[in-house]
Structures are given as C-alpha cells and as structure tokens.
Amino acid sequence: MSAHTSDDKTMSVKLIVWRQKGPNEPGRFETHLAKGITGHHSFLEMLDVVNEDLIKQGKDPIAFDHDCREGICGTCSTVVNGVPHGGQERTTLCQLHMRKFKDGDAIYLEPWRARAFPIIRDLVVDRGALDTLIQAAGYVSCHTGGVPDANAIPISKPDSDYAMDAAECIGCGACVAACPNGAAMLFAGAKVAQFAALPQGQVEAPERVAAMINAMKECGFGNCTNHYECQAACPKGIDVKFIARLNREFHKALFKAKAGAFIPLVEGE
Amino acid sequence: MRLLSDSIGRKAVVAVTGLFMVLFVVVHLLGNSTIFAGPDGINAYAEKLHGLGPFVWAFRAFMGVMLCLHVIFAILLTLENRAANPEKYAVKKMLKTTFAGETMIWTGLLLLAFIVYHLLQFTVRVTPDIVLGNDAKNRVDVFTMVFTSFRITPIVLVYVAAMITLFLHLSHGIQSIFQTIGLNNDKTMPQFGALGKVLSALFLVGYSAIPVLILAGILAK
Ligand code: HEM
Ligand code: SF4
Ligand code: FES
Numbered sequence: 151m152s153a154h155t156s157d158d159k160t161m162s163v164k165l166i167v168w169r170q171k172g173p174n175e176p177g178r179f180e181t182h183l184a185k186g187i188t189g190h191h192s193f194l195e196m197l198d199v200v201n202e203d204l205i206k207q208g209k210d211p212i213a214f215d216h217d218c219r220e221g222i223c224g225t226c227s228t229v230v231n232g233v234p235h236g237g238q239e240r241t242t243l244c245q246l247h248m249r250k251f252k253d254g255d256a257i258y259l260e261p262w263r264a265r266a267f268p269i270i271r272d273l274v275v276d277r278g279a280l281d282t283l284i285q286a287a288g289y290v291s292c293h294t295g296g297v298p299d300a301n302a303i304p305i306s307k308p309d310s311d312y313a314m315d316a317a318e319c320i321g322c323g324a325c326v327a328a329c330p331n332g333a334a335m336l337f338a339g340a341k342v343a344q345f346a347a348l349p350q351g352q353v354e355a356p357e358r359v360a361a362m363i364n365a366m367k368e369c370g371f372g373n374c375t376n377h378y379e380c381q382a383a384c385p386k387g388i389d390v391k392f393i394a395r396l397n398r399e400f401h402k403a404l405f406k407a408k409a410g411a412f413i414p415l416v417e418g419e
Numbered sequence: 420m421r422l423l424s425d426s427i428g429r430k431a432v433v434a435v436t437g438l439f440m441v442l443f444v445v446v447h448l449l450g451n452s453t454i455f456a457g458p459d460g461i462n463a464y465a466e467k468l469h470g471l472g473p474f475v476w477a478f479r480a481f482m483g484v485m486l487c488l489h490v491i492f493a494i495l496l497t498l499e500n501r502a503a504n505p506e507k508y509a510v511k512k513m514l515k516t517t518f519a520g521e522t523m524i525w526t527g528l529l530l531l532a533f534i535v536y537h538l539l540q541f542t543v544r545v546t547p548d549i550v551l552g553n554d555a556k557n558r559v560d561v562f563t564m565v566f567t568s569f570r571i572t573p574i575v576l577v578y579v580a581a582m583i584t585l586f587l588h589l590s591h592g593i594q595s596i597f598q599t600i601g602l603n604n605d606k607t608m609p610q611f612g613a614l615g616k617v618l619s620a621l622f623l624v625g626y627s628a629i630p631v632l633i634l635a636g637i638l639a640k
Contacts, residue, residue: 168509179509232512258510265503328514330521331500363425372503373426373496375523376595382514391604398601400427 157189161253165200167212168260173268173276179258182212189249193236194219194226196248212259213272221245221385224320227327228273229260234324234383242322242385262323264332266370277323279369280337284321286365287358288341290350309347316344318386325380325388331372336380338362339392346399356403363400426499427599429492434599436489437592441618443482444585448625455638458562462554465561490531497524519591526588533581540568548574566640569633578630582623589619 162185170177184200191199194216201211217225226243230236236246251257259273267275305313317340325336342362345351351358374393381390422428450468453460468475519526540546541564550567554560568574593615597603603611632638 229508229511232508232510233514237512237514260508260510263504263506263508265505330504330513330516332504333500363427367426370503372500373430374599375430375496375500375520376591376598377513377516377520379513379515389605390598391608394598394601394603396601397427397431397599400425401431401601404422404428 157249160186160188161248161251163187163196163248163251163254164256166256166258167272169210169212169272170261170269171271173270177269187248189247191248192219192244193230193246193248194244213270213274215274216244219244222320224322227262227275227277227322227324229258229262229327231258234262234327235322235385240385240387242320245385262327264326264329264371266332266334267323267326275323277321279371280321280323280334282369283334283338283362283365284341287338287362290345291354292350303349305348313344313347315389316340316347316392319384319388320386322385324383324385326371328379328383329372329374330377330379331375332370333374333380334366334369334371335374335393335396336384336388336390338366339390339394339396340388342399343392343395346395355399359396359399359403362396429496430599432488432492433496434596436485436492438596439485440482440489441589441593441596443485444589444622448622451629452625454562454565454629458554458560458640461562461565462556462558462560466558469559486531486534490527493524493527517591519587522587523591526584529584530581530588533577533584536577537581541565562640565629566633569630572634575630575634579627582627585626586619586623589622590616593618 162183165182165184166179167182168177169180182200182204184196185203187196187199194214197212197214204211215225215227217223219226221242221244224242227234228236228243230243230246235241235243236250238246238250261267261269261273262275262277266279267277269275319337319340321337323334323337326332326334329335342359345358346355376390378390380393381388423432450464451461453464513521536546540549544551544564546568548568548571550564552560552563554562569578594608594611595615597607597611629638
C-alpha cells in the first residue's frame, strides 16, 4: 500500500473513548489526543502510547483487552468507529495499523455492547458467556488414552475442510458485538457445525444443539434475525452458512429426538 | 428443546407461517388478476370461490392462525432481541444489513393494520366506499365494488403504500425463510437473496397495477 516514507511521518488522532470505572459505574466518553503516531504503529501500540502519556500525567490508563497481538487469540475487542475490530476485512484489532487512519482523524472507541457481555472496565468486557457455551455444548465426550491411529476414522477432505473452516473461530465475540440483537449464533453455529461435520460429533448431536440453545438463552444472548452483520465483522470470516447449519441441526434434533434426548414440543419439561 | 419456547424454534414458527403467507400472496395475486378479464372474469372467480363453502372457511381459519402465530412470535422475538442489546453504541456502522431488514417489525405492524383494513373493506364490506350489488348474471358484482373504490385517490395511495411495505417486508423475509429453516449455504445464499427480491418486486408491481390502472382510467368497465 502506502510507501514507507509516508508511514514514517508522525500524525495525531483524536480518540473519543468510553471510560467506565467498573461494572455498575456510569460510563461516559472522554477525549484523548494520540500524538507522535506513525503508520507503523498497530492500533494497540497507538493505545499503548496514549496510556504511557496518561500514566505520566498520573491519570488512569485506558483499560483494553489484548494478548497475542498477532491475530490468533481473540482477546482484543474494541468497537472502532462503529465496527468491531475496526472494519478491515478479516483483521483483528491488534492487526489493524494506523496507516489506515489520517492525521487529525477522530476515532470512537467503545466496548463490545451486549447484555451477555457486561463491561468490566473501560473497553474490557466479560466474555465468559462464550466459555459457558463451550462448556455446555462445545465438546465431544470420548475416552482418553493412547493417541488414536491416524486415519482410524476416515473423514473426507470436504468434511474436514468444512469443519476446519468452522474451527477457525477465535472466540473474540465480535459477532455478538456487531449483532443488533446481541446474538451469539455465529459463534454457536460454528461450534455446532464443526462437530456436525465430523463422525465424532454424531453421537451427541441432538443433545449438543439443545444444550447450546439453552445456554445461549441462559447467558442472555438474543435471537438471530438474519442481518448477517456477524459475518461482516468476523475477523476470521466465519460464514453464516454455519448458522443455517445450526438451524438445520435443531430441526433434525426436533424430529429425530432419540430416547434420552427426548424433547417435548411445548414449554415445560 | 421445545418448538415454541426455544430461540430457533420460535424463529422457525415465524419462518414457516411467513412461508404460508407468501404462498397465499402468490395465489391471491393470481386470483386478483382475473380482474383484467373484466367483470366476467373476477365475478365468476369470486362466485366459484364462494361456492366452495366450508373450504373457504377452513382456509380462512388456517390463514388466520398463520397470521396470529406469525405476529405473536415476531413480537416476542423482537422484544427479546431489544432486551438482549440494551446499551446502544454511540457510533454503529452497519456493514451488511438492509433498511428492509432493520424495519421488519414496523413493516410487519403496518401490514397487520393494512390486512385489517383490507378485510373490512373487501371481505366484510363495511367501509363507506363500498358499493354492493349484483351483475347482469345475478352474481355479486365484485368488479364494480373494487372498481368504485379504486377510483378514489386516497384509497389507491393506501394500497400502493401497503404494497411498498409488503415489498420491504418480503425483500428481507423471503431469503430469511431459507436461512431460518436451515436450507441455506454459502452457494445458495445469493440465489435465495435474488429470489426474494424478484418475487417481492413482482408482488409490488402486480398488486399495485390493479388500483393504479383503475385510477388512471386504463382498466375500465
Ligand atoms: C402479508 C403478511 C405477511 C407476510 C407474507 C410475512 C412474511 C414474513 C416472512 C417470510 C418473514 C421471514 C421469516 C424468517 O425470519 O425467516 C417474516 C418475518 C417477520 N415478520 Fe412477517 N409477514 C407478514 C406479516 C407480518 C405482520 C403482520 C407482522 C407484525 C408483527 C410481521 C412481523 C415480522 C417480523 C418482526 C419478522 C422478523 C422475524 C425475524 O427476522 O426473526 N409480519 N415475515
Ligand atoms: S465467529 Fe468470528 S466474530 Fe464470532 S467469536 Fe468467532 S472469530 Fe470472533
Ligand atoms: S490480541 Fe490476540 S487476536 Fe488480537
């Protein structure tokens, strides 16, 4: 893209940041100037610069989540100018660089907003609800022991590719943050689809869908209304076809409810 | 896992009832188009329909149930979704969704109001514009009734506005059915999208043509 010379030039951007001291504290926007930023700074490095400034002034640094800073862990999580991860296609916030911005730009920073993701502080939210979904339905039960022989269970290339595409999810929660309904259907769909495509996932298939849907409700996620904002915001490009797969698995489970997973059709157990 | 209380189950109810209503919209358009054959066309068609007696009532009851289920579950889902996303972003850029997608509950409620009005007008026949009478062959003169009402400009405007509303509702709704009942994948996504847009545009043009052509004096007695 841009030549090195232009990336080396320094610029200032105005950050309009959500500040909130704790989960039940009122929040508000605060404006900070990020000075001496080059195009080589990643977005998070730019925040580091601002925070060092704040610390020197004896002020509270801006709390934000991050870990690997190489786009694989799914920890970074900030809505930048109205788009989770900042809107560069298939890019986590840590991999977004300041060369995407211009000197003098005003940039809004907000936390993921959804009932299921309570704010901990500033831009940091509690995404434990996604772990709850995994604990409820994101696994297969199996006997552990020796490593199984390679190819003992044959899996076709298309099936394994499909499962791998679903497994690309890094659990960042941008799909929930982007969803007007605060739904976790892309995350849940990716998990259910991944197991539905593999032989190991067949045994518990109906129970898995039931558990996933119950857990989503208990965690306070909303329902999908097919806006597809999740896919557009997903840094891994997880496809909404996996949501259709989740819906399909639900209907299969409904009609093929086996003994043990017997499922009444109406409310109540 | 329960059809009527689980997220996906409720969505499926909205989708399946929506699908039946879309099928009705197709059949109703075909029926209405008999008006282009003049009084003989639509009056004969109306008489045949009413000759079906109990079937007409069974059909009406079925469509009534579909509509009620659709409305109840659509409202429930919308309320749940609002509750799941209580804090709004100061700045939010939508990347993919459409105006039609974001206004489903409003276009839906407008359609509900229109359906009530439309039934009071041409089914119960109690609105002030209604002219009742029999034609030369002693059939109920549906043609004259419809024709007289659609010579009134505000009524035609209401109908065209309602059809634009239906266009919006279905341009999101039709593709949505396939995703919700789980028949979609990445290859069919654009196809269902196109199908939804083409069908809803056809409904818009087809349904609006009748009042507009009558008002314009092109479809005459
Ligand atoms: C002519 C009458 C109607 C037709 C043909 C129709 C059709 C549809 C269809 C096909 C869908 C997509 C279902 C899906 O999500 O997969 C839908 C969704 C919806 N409809 Fe209707 N509808 C009609 C009337 C209404 C009415 C009267 C309401 C009033 C509340 C309504 C509210 C909604 C809402 C809120 C959704 C979105 C649900 C969602 O996306 O999850 N509709 N409709
Ligand atoms: S589906 Fe995409 S946006 Fe959602 S948690 Fe996984 S990686 Fe993040
Ligand atoms: S910090 Fe790990 S993906 Fe961004």
